[in-house]
Amino acid sequence: xxxxNTSPNDVAAVDxxxxxxxxxxxxxxxxxxxxxxxxxxxxxxxxESIPSEMDLAARYRxxxxxxxxxxxxxxxxxxxxxxxxxGTFVATHAEQHVQYRFLKLIPxxxxxxxxxxxxxxxxxxxxxxxxxxxxxxxxxxxxxxVLQVRRILSFGGTPTILEDLWLPGHAFKGLxxxxxxxxxxxxxxxxxxxFGVRMVRAEEKLKAVLPDETQARxxxxxxxxxxxxxxxxxxxxxxxxxxxxxxxxxxxxxHYRNELN
Amino acid sequence: xxxxNTSPNDVAAVDxxxxxxxxxxxxxxxxxxxxxxxxxxxxxxxxESIPSEMDLAARYRxxxxxxxxxxxxxxxxxxxxxxxxxGTFVATHAEQHVQYRFLKLIPxxxxxxxxxxxxxxxxxxxxxxxxxxxxxxxxxxxxxxVLQVRRILSFGGTPTILEDLWLPGHAFKGLxxxxxxxxxxxxxxxxxxxFGVRMVRAEEKLKAVLPDETQARxxxxxxxxxxxxxxxxxxxxxxxxxxxxxxxxxxxxxHYRNELN
DNA sequence: CAGTGGTCTAGACCACTGG
DNA sequence: CAGTGGTCTAGACCACTGC
Numbered sequence: 001x002x003x004x005n006t007s008p009n010d011v012a013a014v015d016x017x018x019x020x021x022x023x024x025x026x027x028x029x030x031x032x033x034x035x036x037x038x039x040x041x042x043x044x045x046x047x048e049s050i051p052s053e054m055d056l057a058a059r060y061r062x063x064x065x066x067x068x069x070x071x072x073x074x075x076x077x078x079x080x081x082x083x084x085x086x087g088t089f090v091a092t093h094a095e096q097h098v099q100y101r102f103l104k105l106i107p108x109x110x111x112x113x114x115x116x117x118x119x120x121x122x123x124x125x126x127x128x129x130x131x132x133x134x135x136x137x138x139x140x141x142x143x144x145x146v147l148q149v150r151r152i153l154s155f156g157g158t159p160t161i162l163e164d165l166w167l168p169g170h171a172f173k174g175l176x177x178x179x180x181x182x183x184x185x186x187x188x189x190x191x192x193x194x195f196g197v198r199m200v201r202a203e204e205k206l207k208a209v210l211p212d213e214t215q216a217r218x219x220x221x222x223x224x225x226x227x228x229x230x231x232x233x234x235x236x237x238x239x240x241x242x243x244x245x246x247x248x249x250x251x252x253x254x255h256y257r258n259e260l261n
Numbered sequence: 262x263x264x265x266n267t268s269p270n271d272v273a274a275v276d277x278x279x280x281x282x283x284x285x286x287x288x289x290x291x292x293x294x295x296x297x298x299x300x301x302x303x304x305x306x307x308x309e310s311i312p313s314e315m316d317l318a319a320r321y322r323x324x325x326x327x328x329x330x331x332x333x334x335x336x337x338x339x340x341x342x343x344x345x346x347x348g349t350f351v352a353t354h355a356e357q358h359v360q361y362r363f364l365k366l367i368p369x370x371x372x373x374x375x376x377x378x379x380x381x382x383x384x385x386x387x388x389x390x391x392x393x394x395x396x397x398x399x400x401x402x403x404x405x406x407v408l409q410v411r412r413i414l415s416f417g418g419t420p421t422i423l424e425d426l427w428l429p430g431h432a433f434k435g436l437x438x439x440x441x442x443x444x445x446x447x448x449x450x451x452x453x454x455x456f457g458v459r460m461v462r463a464e465e466k467l468k469a470v471l472p473d474e475t476q477a478r479x480x481x482x483x484x485x486x487x488x489x490x491x492x493x494x495x496x497x498x499x500x501x502x503x504x505x506x507x508x509x510x511x512x513x514x515x516h517y518r519n520e521l522n
Numbered sequence: 523c524a525g526t527g528g529t530c531t532a533g534a535c536c537a538c539t540g541g
Numbered sequence: 542c543a544g545t546g547g548t549c550t551a552g553a554c555c556a557c558t559g560c
Binding site: 077078101105113157198201202203204205206207208209210224226227229232248251255256257258259261 | 336337362363365377389456462463464465467468469470471472486487488489490493512517518519521522
């Protein structure tokens with residue numbers, strides 16, 4: 001016996017809760033979009049649980065299976081974490097064991113946990129104005145206010161990474177070197193907890209370069225030592241760029257590891 | 262009314278077709294495993310279609326939904342490609358528009374298609390014995406027969422990549438420089454068509470290095486030019502390593518692009 | 523024990539492809 | 542038009558969590 005089923009394209013229930021859906025897309029995609037909006041709006045904070053599948057199904061007037069498929073995709077995008085028997089939680093950089101969300105530099109020995117946590121030295125933390133090169137990837141206009149941070153990460157006492165960060169001034173008002181130092185290591189966790197900015201995705205461009213004098217001195221290496229330059233743009237929800245980061249990695253004892261599928 | 266449903270853990274139908282399933286796993290995982298075995302065994306060749314979901318469901322005595330979930334995972338792993346209205350096809354490096362399956366080097370201009378196809382020059386193609394460094398990642402013993410290939414890839418006439426390949430001798434008997442040259446560009450397609458070896462996955466280790474004299478000469482660059490060293494191990498089904506490749510990339514006009522989720 | 527996500531089924535209908 | 546994958550539903554039961 002067929003259920004009293006409305007057409008799969010019927011988005012009446014969705015429209016009922018007040019959202020326009022101009023083009024066709026499967027119901028579960030629309031549900032995914034709605035949940036995404038709630039995530040962006042901060043209806044559920046990182047680390048908290050979202051409503052159960054049954055709740056959401058009732059709320060959106062669809063079957064549990066449809067909600068499930070929507071959440072499955074959000075989980076695949078790392079926006080949400082499912083835990084059997086407990087619920088579905090908004091992904092977070094804090095509290096989790098995901099210390100280095102985007103860092104792919106690994107000691108050549110392979111034992112990435114043995115070298116222990118990184119020591120971080122903040123060299124500089126100042127408010128400046130964006131140059132054209134910095135403004136473009138951050139979707140700002142040159143001259144806009146940006147926060148610039150320069151720091152060194154050391155592993156086992158050896159300076160290994162020299163990093164420059166640029167952050168949009170409007171989103172990170174009041175960021176201080178003290179804050180950067182407090183959260184030893186968990187920079188993205190700090191962005192979340194202190195500024196409500198959750199990074200979701202990143203793109204990196206890698207090149208091999210030679211350091212200038214200042215860079216060589218800071219990393220305590222001879223000039224002419226080839227370094228891996230990693231330029232990263234990190235995005236929040238909505239593909240909004242929120243961080244530009246340029247790292248210089250020593251690769252004599254470490255390497256950048258990547259998996260291809 | 263409940264269906265005449267056997268327990269979810271009942272693998273009778275699976276056992277019926279003659280396979281042991283020692284530990285517990287969801288039915289769809291077991292089905293995935295069975296399909297995987299057929300792929301490895303070559304029951305369906307790359308580019309061909311596999312049986313329809315209904316067929317497989319009948320064959321394994323499970324519902325279409327269960328087969329679907331199994332195939333969904335295989336599709337997510339890039340082992341299989343679904344095409345609505347046509348069927349599900351074994352993924353292939355040939356015929357597809359996926360010219361460079363694993364190459365992540367991109368011109369800085371971003372317009373990766375404008376520079377046209379790479380010109381390939383084979384410098385060397387010989388049979389040797391594996392050194393310890395080569396044997397380990399290929400899961401061979403040092404001294405085992407390996408094929409070694411050295412070649413240069415040029416973009417727009419500029420030598421950009423110097424590559425050394427090592428292939429297990431037993432799987433690539435009779436590989437010649439002519440074969441390498443014939444398939445301009447589509448090396449992995451050749452492996453598939455000529456040797457029945459389909460690469461499924463790869464791992465890369467990146468470092469910044471300086472070239473030695475020979476390397477600098479071959480790439481027509483001054484010494485002291487920093488290069489990106491990319492060491493890749495490519496795997497077939499079953500996590501069997503089948504290729505070790507070491508590339509030296511010029512990164513003055515190109516960069517290695519990576520996306521992080 | 524109740525509540526959560528995870529698996530499985532059966533059946534209906536939609537969207538796309540090709541003869 | 543028949544056959545394929547894609548969506549959606551409804552309902553049952555399993556596995557895990559925590560009270």
